[in-house]
Amino acid sequence: MPARHVDRHRARAVRRAADILQSEVAAELGVSVSAVANWEAGHSSPDPEKLPAYAAALRVDLDDLFPRAGLPDLADLRCDAGIYQFATAEVIGTKSAGPVAGAERGERRLKDKYVPALAERYGVSETELRRAEDRSMAAAEARKNGTAGESGSQGAAAADPIGPPGSLAEKITLILQRSYPGPQGPPSDAEMAAEVNAYAGATLITGTDFGDLRTGVTDTAAPVVLDALAAVVGVSRMYFDADEAVAATVYEGLQLLAAARQGAVGRVRARGLGERGLSPTAMALVNELVAEMAEKEVGTGK
Incomplete structure (x- = not known):
C-alpha cells in the first residue's frame, strides 16, 4: 500500500x-x-x-x-497509531505478534476476537480495520501473481481496495486517485478545498475540513459541498450518495477506465462488465465518468 x-x-x-x-x-x-x-x-x-x-x-x-495518497492497509493503520509490530501482542493478549504479522503480510486473516482490541488501539472502527485487512490480502495476492508494483493502469487497479468504497472517506480517496493519476498525486487538502470553493463561488470548506472528510474524521458533508466536489473531480454527484449500488457502479466504471489507460480511453465506452454486463443506466453513468476523464487527459496533454 x-x-x-x-x-x-x-x-x-x-x-x-x-x-x-x-x-x-x-x-x-x-x-x-x-x-x-x-x-x-x-x-x-x-x-x-x-x-x-x-x-x-x-x-x-x-x-x-506526511501525506499518503492511497487507502491504508493493516500495517499502515498500525504505524499511524505509532505502534511497532511487536507491541501488538500485548494489545491482543497473545505471547507474540504472530497473528498481526501474518495478517499484515496477507497470509491469514485476523481472528474475530482480536479485531475489537486492535480497532480501538488503532483509533478506527472494526469495519475500517477489516477493509484495511482486505487491502493487505489483495496486496499479497498481487505479489503472488507477479502484478505488484506494475506501472500503468493494471498496477493502479491492483492497488484499489477489494470491492466498492463504503465510507465517504474511501469514496473521496478512490476518486482522487483516479482523477489525479501519476507520481505527483492529488492536490493537497487546502488545494482541493480551494477548488471546491472556487466552483461554488463561496467559502464552503477549509483545507482542514476537507482533510477530515478524506481521512474519515468527519463522515458527512453538506450537499452543496458534495455537489461542488463531484463537479471538481468529474464524477457523478450520485457517487457520494449513500446508495451502495450507485457507488458500486461508479467503482466498476473506474476499474474499466483504469484497465483502458494503456490504450485508448474510448475502449471503455459501451462495454459491459462481467458476463452479464452493466445495465443501460449503469453504463450511462460509466460513460459520463469516461467522458470527464477523457477531457482531463486531453487538457493535460496525456
Whole structure:
C-alpha cells in the first residue's frame, strides 16, 4: 500500500518556522539529536511508526506533513497509531505478534476476537480495520501473481481496495486517485478545498475540513459541498450518495477506465462488465465518468 511521503525539506522548514529545536523533537520522539539531523539531511528516514509523534512534535497534522495518497492497509493503520509490530501482542493478549504479522503480510486473516482490541488501539472502527485487512490480502495476492508494483493502469487497479468504497472517506480517496493519476498525486487538502470553493463561488470548506472528510474524521458533508466536489473531480454527484449500488457502479466504471489507460480511453465506452454486463443506466453513468476523464487527459496533454 502507499507509504506516507516523507519530505525532509518540508519537515525541516516546518520545524524552523515553528522555532523548534532538533533537540526538542528528539526528546519528544525518544531518539538522539543526530537521528533527527540525519532525517533532515536525507541520510536516513524515520520509522513509519515514528511519523505520528514526529508530526505532533512539529505541531502539524500527520496527513498534512506526511501525506499518503492511497487507502491504508493493516500495517499502515498500525504505524499511524505509532505502534511497532511487536507491541501488538500485548494489545491482543497473545505471547507474540504472530497473528498481526501474518495478517499484515496477507497470509491469514485476523481472528474475530482480536479485531475489537486492535480497532480501538488503532483509533478506527472494526469495519475500517477489516477493509484495511482486505487491502493487505489483495496486496499479497498481487505479489503472488507477479502484478505488484506494475506501472500503468493494471498496477493502479491492483492497488484499489477489494470491492466498492463504503465510507465517504474511501469514496473521496478512490476518486482522487483516479482523477489525479501519476507520481505527483492529488492536490493537497487546502488545494482541493480551494477548488471546491472556487466552483461554488463561496467559502464552503477549509483545507482542514476537507482533510477530515478524506481521512474519515468527519463522515458527512453538506450537499452543496458534495455537489461542488463531484463537479471538481468529474464524477457523478450520485457517487457520494449513500446508495451502495450507485457507488458500486461508479467503482466498476473506474476499474474499466483504469484497465483502458494503456490504450485508448474510448475502449471503455459501451462495454459491459462481467458476463452479464452493466445495465443501460449503469453504463450511462460509466460513460459520463469516461467522458470527464477523457477531457482531463486531453487538457493535460496525456
